[in-house]
Amino acid sequence: MLKFENVSKVFNDGFKAVDSVSFDIPEGEFLVLIGPSGSGKSTTMKMINQMVPHTSGTISINGKNIMDLNASELRRNIGYVIQQIGLFPHYTIEKNIAIVPELKGWSKEEVSARVKELMTSVGLDPEVFSTRYPKELSGGQQQRVGVARALASNPEIILMDEPFGALDPITREQLQLELISLQRKLKKTIVFVTHDMDEALKLGDRIAIMKDGKLLQLDTPEKLLHEPSHGFVEEFIGKHRITQNPELMPVSAVMTEKVITAQADLSPSKALLMTRRHQITSLIIVDDQDAFVGLVSAYKLIKNMESIHSIEEIMEVSTTILPESATAKDAIVMMANAQLGIIPVLDTAQKVKGLVTRGTLLSALSSQWTELEEVNE
Template sequence: MIKFENVTKTYEGGFQAVKSVNFEIKEGELLVLIGPSGSGKSTTMKMINRIIPHTSGTVSIDDKDIKSYKASELRRNIGYVIQQIGLFPHYTIEKNIAIVPQLKGWDEKDIQPRVKELLELVGLDPKIHATRYPKELSGGQQQRVGIARALASNPDIILMDEPFSALDPITREQLQAELLTLHKKLKKTIVFVTHDMDEALKMGDRIAIMKDGKLLQLDTPEKLLHEPAHGFVEEFIGKHRIIQNPELMPVTEIMSETIVTSPPQRSPERALALIRQRKITNLVILSDDKKLLGIVSAYDLLKQFDVIDTIDDIMVPAKLVLLDTATAKDAIVMIDEAPFGMIPVVDSDQKIVGLVTRGSLLSAMSSQWTETEEDTIE
């Protein structure tokens, strides 16, 4: 789909931001580019749509050199989402989304249904939000509009430059989950830049780790954790990590014991205050005798805040749980089906003892010292 062949970016004075990188991005893949500041990750992504032109080498899309396109034509066929969102403040939301289809000459009768479809796709009610202006929306809502605009002309490729890094933790996790759902549904090729390793492990089909303009390793999250090909890769992911056999690792070793709980009768006001105070995205609901009942997500709470009396009204029953005798393999098998990307771990009395989350599963599994390294420290 997208191919880099010996691609270099050199600025005046001879500074090389990207140094002869070679890799391919598969059709329908979500590829994450990650590295420290100055690693060349954003420059590499911006060379795909020629916002930054490459100095030498070849960047091609479907075997066609991107230099054979007019820059404006190339960019209209590639969606682009940035951290600052970049909405036009004097345009309504529907006009912001309609910009690219209009530039491509779409008929107006086709644009309006597309705007409505996209707002619904990113979880915004067209009747409420279409005629509003960006300043009337929250940061998370504006970023949803940014994603909708990137999808407006139905591009095959979407570039995302640290799109969620400026958002609060609750909104960020919500949008991460929604983007993964959209990716699974739409099968777009997405290039996603981040500096957050947890976000990379959560989002990427594959992850490319860069340093000083060089591509050090491009692999699946599992292989990066299990077989780092470079000392810096090991250091960047988390020094001394090693993945044990998940069939032998108890789930109690990978679960988090930090759990924020609530009774089901709590009011939405008190529940929201607790969520914000503890900076979490889900509440675990317990009965009076401390047994697990279900989960309430911050997203559902905010969405239905004005129409519920207690959080029991929006609680998702805890049908998917793990016993504390389960293994990490059991968690891996179940995690894709888990509501809100989390699995409660309970004892034989159905009392909660921990949580396994999608975002932390790989990291938790890999945070063990090798015996050799322990011996060295001793």
Template sequence: MLKFENVSKVFDGGFQAVKSVSFDIPTGEFLVLIGPSGSGKSTTMKMINRMEPHTSGKITINGKDTNSYNASELRRNIGYVIQQIGLFPHYTIEKNIAIVPQLKGWNDKEIKARVNELLELVGLDPEIYATRYPKELSGGQQQRIGIARALAADPDVILMDEPFSALDPLTREQLQNEFLSLHKKLKKTIVFVTHDMDEALKMGDRIAIMKDGKLLQLDTPEKLLHEPAHGFVEEFIGKHRIIQNPELMPVIDIMSESVYTALPQWSPEKALSFIRQRKITNLIVVDDDNILVGIVSAHDLIKKLDDIKIIEEIMVSREPFLYDTSTAKDAIIMMNEAPYGILPVIDKTQKLVGVVTRGSLLSAMSSQWTETGDIQ
């Protein structure tokens, strides 16, 4: 549990960036901080690891006041991912990831194993990438290394300051999906700063909207869209981003019909090659008649590559799934139980007809455009 109690930040000169903010972040939650420039969102996040010391109030992690820690010790136990990534250009990828474990006194064997584990976790082959340098990697690959480095010492809390904003749209969406899958597996407490409302709605278990240093509303994406508690919140989300009645919206209107599928008898090598070529993170598994069988993830394929012969051995159950007669309300109810955040949609013959993700669900249920075509 991460807790803010009447926390304020006043900079030299008297500017109050954060004004008596109070909220709790339960263990394992993905909290997004969002607001216009100067709202105090980044300052609020940086006060957690004392990159910006708070002026008044109290911040605790699992009941312990952050001011009671040595600042360096505190930061070594909190992962931190930034937009600029901040990799050391003269260090190999392996050395970049190993920095915090080395500072914490891990031995070489432990560090080597952890680096290899994390590279596999973020979808990069250790044999290929461990000895490379940052300049030899693409922007998306570098950001993966930034995430791996933040996870290196297995911290309970990870801070992310607009980590994907500098990436191209395709790479950004891919990394968003991959990180959501990672979060579902690792259950870390995430505090994520963004200026993009669509990203906030996609990523956050809850979203905190800030303005002029004040916390205006902290709620689930669905609650924010249904019940904005403040005029600015409604305006910031977008007056035309109006949720339709989910009980009346057919799931076939919100599902994607573009689905990448695999057969149960595919080898893990074939499935991984297919995944990498299409820059995706999961495959829906169907039989020869397109009957839904299950789901397999890139993470599980990499982890079990040498232990299995066919992907059927590690695919997860096809449940939960939706029928094409379901509604968006059904999707909302079932989404929290969906492996990898994916709900396959089948017809009455059990054949796959589409998929619904949490992001596509919220996006499809809200109108992003005004009548004049201006995006909100």
């Protein structure tokens, strides 16, 4: 999808901001660029849409050298979200989001439908916010508009330059989770710049760690944590991050992989037999493709045994779910609202990979703290 081959950037004063960097980004990947100030991460990202022209090497998108493309047209086909957001203050929210589709010649009907779709997807009711102006929105709401605007023309690539850096911690965490959810649905190719290692580990499919213009390591969060290839990488990530911080503990560490599933047309007597046989208190309901549908508790089965024909009649449709990329902290935050005290963990095909319960959370976290205390003694 996106390829860097020995790319360097040297400014007029002779400063080499990026030094012969090479990497590939496959379609649909969320890549995070991270490093200390002056590492070259933002320059690397800005070279993708020619906001900063590279000095040497080749950057290509779908096999086409970006230097052979018109810069304005290139930028219209790449979404761009920045920390300062950059909304036009004299335009309404609707008009801000519509800018690029209008420049690309979309019809009024297409633009209007797209704006409403995107506002809904980022949690802004079009009936309430369409005619408002940026100054009437909070920082978090403005950043949602920035994300919607970047998605407006349905670009293949989205660049995000520390988009949540200026937000308060609660709003920042909420938008991080919403971005994860959006990416699961849209599967865009995202290049995300941050200086926050916690944010990088939470969001990235892969993380590129840079220092002094060089790419030191590009790997999955798990591999970076367990197999740092450079002393600076280990130092930058920080030792014992997983055991010390639930926010960085993967959700897989606090879930059980014992998942007993059934289909919604199962009879209540057979369903109850399954719960007793497997010694569980709830059944996970899936469809014909094994995608998650809902939950049924053994208590409800017993209570409604004589009045229902299939378990679908008493099934609870859970809105509290987590992606495989979530963390233990995400599970802790969401547990209070979890139906039956269960949070299904789903893959991109909506199949259940595991279950987080209050019991698995307490067991895993108490084990982590015990290990940490033993290390400190």
